[in-house]
Amino acid sequence: MKRETNLADTTEERLRREIEDLKRKLAAQQNEQQSRVSSHAGLPMRPWHPSAITIWCIFLVVTVLMAVAFFAGYIPLQKRETLIRTEAKEQEHALPRVEVIEVGRSSGTSELELPGNIQAITEAPILARADGYIKRRMVDIGDRVQAGQPVAEIEAPEVDQQIRQAKAALQQSQAALEQARSALEQALANYEQGKSNLDLARVTAQRWNNLATQGIFSRQENDQAQAQYQAQTANVQALEKAIASQRSNIAAAQANVAAAEANVARLDEIQSYRVVKAPFDGVITLRNVDVGALVNAGNTLLFRVAQTGTLRAYVNVPQTNAASVRVGQPASLSVSSLPGRQFRGIVARTANSLDPTSRTMLVEVQVPNADGALLPGMYAQVDLSSARSNPPVLIPGDALLIRADGTQVAVIGPGHTVHLQKIVVGRDLGARLEVLSGVKAGDTIIANPGDSAREGATVEPVPAVEKGAGK
Numbered sequence: 001m002k003r004e005t006n007l008a009d010t011t012e013e014r015l016r017r018e019i020e021d022l023k024r025k026l027a028a029q030q031n032e033q034q035s036r037v038s039s040h041a042g043l044p045m046r047p048w049h050p051s052a053i054t055i056w057c058i059f060l061v062v063t064v065l066m067a068v069a070f071f072a073g074y075i076p077l078q079k080r081e082t083l084i085r086t087e088a089k090e091q092e093h094a095l096p097r098v099e100v101i102e103v104g105r106s107s108g109t110s111e112l113e114l115p116g117n118i119q120a121i122t123e124a125p126i127l128a129r130a131d132g133y134i135k136r137r138m139v140d141i142g143d144r145v146q147a148g149q150p151v152a153e154i155e156a157p158e159v160d161q162q163i164r165q166a167k168a169a170l171q172q173s174q175a176a177l178e179q180a181r182s183a184l185e186q187a188l189a190n191y192e193q194g195k196s197n198l199d200l201a202r203v204t205a206q207r208w209n210n211l212a213t214q215g216i217f218s219r220q221e222n223d224q225a226q227a228q229y230q231a232q233t234a235n236v237q238a239l240e241k242a243i244a245s246q247r248s249n250i251a252a253a254q255a256n257v258a259a260a261e262a263n264v265a266r267l268d269e270i271q272s273y274r275v276v277k278a279p280f281d282g283v284i285t286l287r288n289v290d291v292g293a294l295v296n297a298g299n300t301l302l303f304r305v306a307q308t309g310t311l312r313a314y315v316n317v318p319q320t321n322a323a324s325v326r327v328g329q330p331a332s333l334s335v336s337s338l339p340g341r342q343f344r345g346i347v348a349r350t351a352n353s354l355d356p357t358s359r360t361m362l363v364e365v366q367v368p369n370a371d372g373a374l375l376p377g378m379y380a381q382v383d384l385s386s387a388r389s390n391p392p393v394l395i396p397g398d399a400l401l402i403r404a405d406g407t408q409v410a411v412i413g414p415g416h417t418v419h420l421q422k423i424v425v426g427r428d429l430g431a432r433l434e435v436l437s438g439v440k441a442g443d444t445i446i447a448n449p450g451d452s453a454r455e456g457a458t459v460e461p462v463p464a465v466e467k468g469a470g471k
Contacts, residue, residue, distance in 0.1 A: 019062055026058075096457075099464040100412055101399070103443040105391040106434070112321050116313035116333070116382040118374055120306035121366065122280060128295035128302055129273035132156030141287050145278040145305065152276040152302055154295060159274070163267045170260035177253035184246035191239035194232065201232035273297075282307040285376070306376055311369045312348065315382045316360035320427050325350060325384055331365045333380045343367050343374060347384070392426055392434040393441055398448045400425075400433065409439060410446040410453040418446070418457045 135155040139145060205226050286304035289295065295302065313333060317325050327350060333343040345367035354361050365382055367374065374380075401408040401420065408420045423438030439445065446453060447464040 018065065022058075022061070096459050097462050098449070098459045099447040100444050100461040101396065101447045101464045103393055103395060103435075103439050103441055103445060105441050106394045112317075112324070112384040112386075114315045114317065114382055114384065116315040116365065116380050118311050118313045118333075118335075118367075118376060118378040118380055120282075120285075120308055120376040121310045121312050122282070123285075123304065123306040123376070124279055125301050126151065126276060126279070126303040126305060127298060128154060128276070128300045129297050130154050130156045130159060130270050130295075131297050132158075132274065132295065134289050134291050134293045134295060134302075137287075137289070137291055139284050139287075139303070141284050143284045145282060145284060147278060147280045149278045150275050151278055151284070152289070154274040154276065156271070156274050159267060159271050163264065163271060166260065166264045166267050170257065170264055173253065173256040173260045177250065177257050180246060180249040180253045184243065184250055187239065187242045187246045191236065191243055194236040194239045198232040198236045201228050204228070270297075276302060278305055280305070280307060281309075308369055308372060308374075308376065311367050311374050311376065313345070313365045313367065313380055313382055315363045315365060315384070316355075316358060317363050317384070319354055319359045319361070321384075322354065322361040324386060325361070325363055329384065329386055332383045333365070333367055333374075334383070335374070335378050335380045337378075338373060341373070343369075392436065393439060394429070394432045395435055395439070395445065396447060397428075397431055397433055399445050401449055401453065410449040411439065412444040412446065412459070412461050416459055416461055418453055418455065418459060420453065420455050 132154040134152060136153040137151075138149075138153075139151045145151060205228070209226070282305040284303055285306050286301075288301045288303065293300075325347060327347055329347040331345050331347055333345060334341065345365045348364045348366040350364070351362040363384075365384075395409060399409050401410065406422045407425055408422050411419045411421045413419045421438050424436040426434030426436045428434075444461065446459075
């Protein structure tokens with residue numbers, strides 16, 4: 001409006017300037033005519049007195065110019081002012097226009113891609129089981145080995161000496177066992193002889209006792225026969241104890257022989273450890289020794305072998321996605337060093353618990369690696385996408401209203417009235433949010449309600465540029 005007023009003022013000023021220019025031109029023309037007349041006639045110059053017709057012409061020209069300026073400036077200005085007032089009144093009485101979208105569901109596939117570390121399905125260190133020096137090395141890093149294949153040989157002369165000493169001790173124990181058995185046989189023979197003497201002594205004592213009763217022999221002679229019988233009885237008892245002792249000696253000798261045999265077997269087993277063998281089929285991933293190196297049993301790491309026919313990738317799944325991962329679920333791996341290739345696998349096992357520090361669940365994915373393209377230690381992207389029978393509802397993040405009475409969205413109801421509906425939000429997907437309850441697919445909501453959205457307000461819905469909340 002101010003601009004139109006300024007436009008009218010400018011038009012009037014322009015007309016005034018044109019009138020002033022016209023007046024100056026007329027005055028200049030009059031002065032020129034007077035000078036020309038004076039120069040030709042040699043007479044003194046007379047002032048110009050315009051006629052009435054000239055004056056009326058000038059007046060008419062000025063009037064016409066002012067009328068043109070009036071119709072060109074003032075009347076359009078009034079029309080524009082009237083139009084602005086009319087539009088302002090219409091806007092005051094018109095309904096507010098809001099952009100709306102239709103709520104939709106997400107895709108039927110749950111997309112989940114997480115980083116993972118690839119490891120061998122089985123990996124073990126190979127350590128020395130015998131003390132000595134590396135005599136020969138048969139493999140190096142990168143070599144493929146079979147189960148039981150020799151990978152190194154250890155020279156251990158001390159073990160040979162220990163074996164000879166153990167075998168000599170075994171022979172001594174066996175000789176002691178034979179001696180104990182011979183002593184047992186001698187004790188058994190003495191026992192048999194003692195039993196015979198005891199039987200003879202018993203019969204003799206009975207005879208002497210009968211004859212002494214009849215008075216044929218004296219009591220002294222009878223007492224001697226009885227004492228001899230008792231002595232034979234004690235001798236038999238002593239021989240029985242000697243037999244039991246010899247049997248104990250035999251048992252001890254047998255135990256010594258068994259211990260000596262076990263020692264010899266142990267040393268023979270240690271001697272077999274001088275040839276180091278691969279525990280399973282795999283690839284040598286580490287070599288820690290060379291020929292001539294001193295090794296100690298159980299302490300020196302010789303090699304590290306890994307099975308690479310099947311690899312496993314460990315993935316930490318966030319708490320929000322842990323429920324959607326299950327054993328047997330298909331998965332795929334991709335690595336940046338092998339663009340365009342996808343490696344299929346399955347979820348072999350899950351931890352079934354969350355790490356309290358990171359709130360993630362450890363998941364193991366096993367992947368066949370027959371061609372050896374994947375290597376242990378690689379960094380991979382693991383795709384755990386799966387089909388969903390009931391995809392969640394999605395809304396734009398801008399449609400969310402967070403107020404004192406909870407999280408809401410502005411739903412357009414019948415009659416284009418606004419209803420502030422409370423909702424329960426699930427996962428935050430960045431520009432969009434999952435809604436667990438409160439709205440359903442097909443509902444119409446305001447795309448960006450702002451703080452001006454009120455319960456029960458009537459609005460004029462306008463489709464937003466981006467239709468639908470589903471993707």
